[in-house]
Amino acid sequence: MRPRKLLMLLKRVSRNLVARILLGALVAFVTALVAPLFEGLIPKDLQDRFGSDAVMPILSILASTMLTVTTFSLSVMVQAFQTAANSATPRAYRLHLNDTTTQTVLATFTGAFLFSLTAIVMFRAGFYSESAAVVIFGVTVVVIALIILAIIRWIDHLSSLGSMDDTLSKVEAQARETLARIFERPALGGVPLAAGAEMPSGTVPVRAPRGGYVQLIDMAALNDMLGDASAHIVLATSPGRHVVKGAVIGHVLGDANPEQLANAFTFGEIRTAEQDARFGVIVLNEIAVRALSPGINDPGTAIDVIHRLSRVLSDLRHPGNPPPEFPRIEVPVLHPADLIEDGFASLIRAGREHPEVIGLAVEALGQLEGSDWPEMANEAKSMRGYALRHAKEVLSLRDDRDAVARS
Template sequence: MISKTLLLLRRVARNLVARVVFGAVLAFAMAFLSPLFEPLLPDEWEIKIGPDAVIPILNILATTMLTVTTFSLSVMVQAYQAAASQATPRAYRLHLSDTTTHTVLAVFTGAFLYSLTALVMFRAGLYPDNAAVMILGVTVLVIVAIIVSILRWIEHLSTLGSMDDTLQMVDRQARDPLYNALRRPALGGLPVAPDAEIPEAAWPLPAPSSGYLQFINMEALHDALTKADASITLIVSPGAHVLKGAPLGWVLGDIEERTALSNCFTFGEIRTAEQDARFGVVVLNETAVRALSPGINDPGTAVDVVHRLARLFSEAEPPKAQPPQFPRIEAPALTATQLMEDGFEPLIRAGAGHPEVIGTVLDTLAKLEHAEWRDLAQAARRTRAYALHHAQESIEVKEDRDALARRV
């Protein structure tokens, strides 16, 4: 379980601006600190290499890297907009965490700022006369980094923004939160019983702000409850939309610093995937529903999403009973019914009139009925009956209905 500080650091590390700024700072540091290592170089190198040998290279770097950075940014924006229009706007958010694109742009921008800074310092006479050797050595390293980044960028551009790339990214980012939620039910706390009653002495913990619940710092919350000898029963999970003042849970025990509990919850305007195990499944489903819209009319993408959902669910290990890591916290556990609702039901309603799509859904659910996770198998059986009912009501051609009936 990551802490809130680590969560914020991970978000900053994935941010495009943060990576570009880091590259720029590194470039400035290299330009300013390189003369400090100059005494380590042989004297004959200083005689052969002077500012006249380095400045033309820096001029070329400054000119070309500005052009390359501008072009790369325009390509990135167009690719992300295409992904948002063809798949779903939520896929656009996942594309924004693409580490390859961010790293390449950081190298290009950092190389531009490095060469520009070195040129200014040379022209202003801020470098000693014998610093050209060290600057040339650093420039060679920068050129090597640019070449590697260009090769990565060329390979990445071949798929950037395509439907295959978008689905693969969503699939990949859906797996870890989902499987973590199954390995650690209730976020490491005690699962809330379906028929649990709230004690009369419990008081509600209000939400400090409105928005999507993005993260619960379970460790800090449990520590605060332990100090006060209290416990809490959460009624919301990450991914839920909460209004300010609405109860997040019910606390049993007296706590003076109630804001310490509220500070353990992170809210935002959008859903994120750190703890939201259902978010990736929802994005996959939205992509399939969008593909079936009249404006796109791409049943093949919907079929692809069904197959990805099948792999995602079939490879999930059943939740296992284990001692809770945070026994003072009761939290809702992820259920197989929720996964079926998020992954298949909207798709069934949108694709009920497409025999090729609904037929794939029925075949997939039939396979999931034999899953090792019993709850998933039962949920798949119920969802399959739901899908068949929709298909029988939506498909007008009798031959198509009969073909589906034979697959049951």
């Protein structure tokens, strides 16, 4: 497996709830098993003071309470995440599943339960001596301290878990992180593909081995697969695009195996944010559009989203033309038109009957017209005109139309 793909998988595993719980359980189980190895270091007076009679009641309390606390915490987590999905967007549910605070707290509770349960079994089976009981007592004190810290952290986290503010903050942070990463390496380190570029004659199509969203393109692996020959590839897709099996995802020129090149692409059933710079902006837009639906009718959330979109997009600068890391790979690049369209087009259509929403969108786009990036400024100007036309067409009261025009 290629390093970049392996790194992506490891990162996904590190943010997986089950993986963290299993890691906590493994640490607890191993700790309970290796504790007798340290019994030779225990002084005699400590053995008399902290024997099994002192440890067993504490372990029993931990085993019973941690099971209850873990079950309760899981139900709270699921309810909070479902609330976020129902009030914001279903994509928010997957984002909350990557919440490291929740994962760490649940792993602590589960690990404490399994440690205490394993230690009780070992005591009953006669595996632990009185000297080992002192070691178990010391470990139990550490476990209790970790539980206290986890409970404090959990209580603080529950005050915002699943709320709209928490969801919006997570989505905005993800959008910023991915955009910053993409703009550091335009075209994923390859050569930017010019818009409308024609394929050279003699190219061989590279076809998708399966359908799904393009989640990751391993550029280093793709470059290695091109070999030492003068092979060259022009990608026909980018992360975030959905393709069907057999769809053309690239055109290779030269002596390279198209089927092997296709293995550098990772496909999945859902969009992910590793290389998909548009995903965070799209999710922000979805939240605003859902808030403006008749069933929810929450213009305030749409206004908050517009503020966040304007902050995210106004921080973007032209990435320049850094020397390509992979000069034999041409890649479609992200354009400001894509981000402006993703962020504002459907929001404008959904909020055109709300003067406060359409007016703020016009104002935000007007601010983006002052961007140092000419292409961003031009696209913002075009979208601002689109918003004004919607307002003129839908708003029946002249005062509302005039207010929007002045924004």
